[in-house]
Amino acid sequence: MQLRHALAVLLLSLPLAAHAQGTALIVNKWKNTLLDLSSGQAADGSNPAAPGALWVLEPVDASAQFYRLRSATSGGALHIEQGPLMVSAVESGWWSAMWTVEPVDGQFIRLRNRWKPDAYIHNQNGAPTIGAIQPGWWSAMWQLQGAPAPTIAAAPSAPAGQASLIVQNRSPQPLDIFIDDAAGEPAFVVSLPPGQQLTQPTPVGRRWRFAQKEQWLGAHMASAQAQQLISIPQ
Structure with a gap:
C-alpha cells in the first residue's frame, strides 16, 4: 500500500508564552546535537541544558502549511531575514521566519525556509546554518524530542465545532497520522515517535487514520466529545 505524504495539517495556532507542554528539542540525525541559538545565533548544539535549545512549533495559520520556530525561552522566532540563522522578534509577514516541515523516513524532518x-x-560544516543541501545529508535531518513532556503540539482548548484529539504512541515504532481531506483521501499530518503524545484540535466529523510500516492500523471519526483519547496499541 502506498501512503500519500501530502503535508496537509489542520493544527491551530498555539499560545506560546510559558507553554511547557509544547516545547521540544530539535536533534540532528548526523551529530546527535541540538538546534541551539541561546545567544540569538547558532551554537554547536552540544549543551542539552542550553536555554536556546527549546522550541515551540507555531503554525502560521489554520492550514499549517508553514511554521514559525519559536524559542521557548525568549519567545523570539528563528529567521534568516539578515542572512544567517537568528532568533529575534519578527514581523508577522516575514516569510524568512516561516518554515516547511518535510517528513523524512517516518522519523526525521527537514526544515526548509519559505522565503x-x-x-x-x-x-x-559545523554549527547549524542555512543553505542548499544534498538529498542524503543526515546533517539536514532533525528529530523533534519532547522536553520534558514528549508532546509535539498542544492547544489548551478547541473552538466551537471542534474537539481535542489526544493520540498516544505506546508502540516501539513511529506512528504515522493522517486526516481525510475534502475528497476523503488520507493526507499525512505527522509521524509520532515511540512513547510520545500529540494533542490536536480536530473538526467534529473528520476521520483520522493511523499507520505503521506502510500498513493501516485503523481509523477514528472525531465526535463532539470535548476530549478523545486514542492509544496505539489499544
Whole structure:
C-alpha cells in the first residue's frame, strides 16, 4: 500500500508564552546535537541544558502549511531575514521566519525556509546554518524530542465545532497520522515517535487514520466529545 505524504495539517495556532507542554528539542540525525541559538545565533548544539535549545512549533495559520520556530525561552522566532540563522522578534509577514516541515523516513524532518525555498537548516560544516543541501545529508535531518513532556503540539482548548484529539504512541515504532481531506483521501499530518503524545484540535466529523510500516492500523471519526483519547496499541 502506498501512503500519500501530502503535508496537509489542520493544527491551530498555539499560545506560546510559558507553554511547557509544547516545547521540544530539535536533534540532528548526523551529530546527535541540538538546534541551539541561546545567544540569538547558532551554537554547536552540544549543551542539552542550553536555554536556546527549546522550541515551540507555531503554525502560521489554520492550514499549517508553514511554521514559525519559536524559542521557548525568549519567545523570539528563528529567521534568516539578515542572512544567517537568528532568533529575534519578527514581523508577522516575514516569510524568512516561516518554515516547511518535510517528513523524512517516518522519523526525521527537514526544515526548509519559505522565503528561500532551496535553503534548509543543516550542520554539515559545523554549527547549524542555512543553505542548499544534498538529498542524503543526515546533517539536514532533525528529530523533534519532547522536553520534558514528549508532546509535539498542544492547544489548551478547541473552538466551537471542534474537539481535542489526544493520540498516544505506546508502540516501539513511529506512528504515522493522517486526516481525510475534502475528497476523503488520507493526507499525512505527522509521524509520532515511540512513547510520545500529540494533542490536536480536530473538526467534529473528520476521520483520522493511523499507520505503521506502510500498513493501516485503523481509523477514528472525531465526535463532539470535548476530549478523545486514542492509544496505539489499544
